[in-house]
Amino acid sequence: KRVEMADGAWLLRHHALDVSSTLLHAVDQISSAAPFRHMVTPGGFSMSVAMTNCGPFGWVTDRRGYRYQTTDPESGKPWPAMPQSFQSLAESAARDAGYPDFIPNACLINRYEPGAKMSLHQDKDEKDFTNPIVSVSLGLPATFQFGGMNRTDPVRKHVLSHGDVVVWGGPSRLFFHGIMPLKDGIHDAAGRARINLTFRHAAV
Ligand code: MD5
Ligand code: FE
Numbered sequence: 088k089r090v091e092m093a094d095g096a097w098l099l100r101h102h103a104l105d106v107s108s109t110l111l112h113a114v115d116q117i118s119s120a121a122p123f124r125h126m127v128t129p130g131g132f133s134m135s136v137a138m139t140n141c142g143p144f145g146w147v148t149d150r151r152g153y154r155y156q157t158t159d160p161e162s163g164k165p166w167p168a169m170p171q172s173f174q175s176l177a178e179s180a181a182r183d184a185g186y187p188d189f190i191p192n193a194c195l196i197n198r199y200e201p202g203a204k205m206s207l208h209q210d211k212d213e214k215d216f217t218n219p220i221v222s223v224s225l226g227l228p229a230t231f232q233f234g235g236m237n238r239t240d241p242v243r244k245h246v247l248s249h250g251d252v253v254v255w256g257g258p259s260r261l262f263f264h265g266i267m268p269l270k271d272g273i274h275d276a277a278g279r280a281r282i283n284l285t286f287r288h289a290a291v
Contacts, residue, residue: 089183092245093233095219095257097184103176103223104250110284111225111276113170114196117141120167121159123198129153135203136266142169144193144289146212153212155193155289169194176252177221177286184254186219191286199229199281201271207238207263210287218288219256225249225284226277230267238263249274 090098103110123137126148140146144155145166158165173194181189197205210220224247231247234240240263247253255262266283273279 093259093262096259097254099180099183099252101250102180102252106172106176107225107250108276109172113172114282117167136205137198139196140194141167142192142194146195180221180252180254181219186256189219191288193287193289195285197283199269201269204268205266207265209261209263213287213289216260219254221286222253223284224251225282226274227269227272227281229269229281232265234263236261
């Protein structure tokens with residue numbers, strides 16, 4: 088079933104459940120080539136979420152700013168290829184939410200350990216906001232917060248669980264959002280962590 092969480096944001100509950108172990112296995116392979124790391128924001132803070140990427144473009148941050156790049160700054164090598172299982176899942180979720188033409192060329196992989204959080208922000212580093220963002224939650228549940236176009240708009244909360252997929256299109260593509268500090272726990276398949284796959288079309 089599809090639930091509209093916000094204007095243009097579709098929650099596809101359990102959409103990734105049957106491929107979740109394939110996805111987690113692929114995350115292990117990707118992170119053995121491009122390890123999870125705590126990137127530094129332009130303001131000089133180390134992020135509590137550990138990140139890596141796969142696909143043609145990867146999102147990075149350092150003292151110079153936020154950007155997409157084709158190579159891993161730690162190794163200088165291209166990011167690991169996007170597995171077919173990732174691509175198929177992202178495209179099928181986008182199709183179910185009304186975006187039959189979505190082709191991701193960037194996958195940011197976020198790893199939250201207990202206490203890790205992501206403060207309220209907008210995703211504005213892409214060139215074309217007509218493309219949706221597809222987000223896949225794996226492992227421990229997290230409380231997602233989303234507001235509106237303005238930082239001060241009221242915030243709503245939603246728990247995202249293992250296998251849930253959200254397609255953020257339309258007006259919600261640019262809504263402020265964040266993740267509350269992860270509660271401690273142990274997940275059968277992912278251990279003491281939440282993994283989020285964020286699929287984007289980064290460059291035109
Ligand atoms: C996460 N990651 O759960 C989220 C999933 C990020 C990030 O926010 O930037 O890495 S993507 C959630 C998202 C994307 C675009 C719009 C909205 C939410 N929204 O309108 O709420 O680790
Ligand atoms: Fe975001």
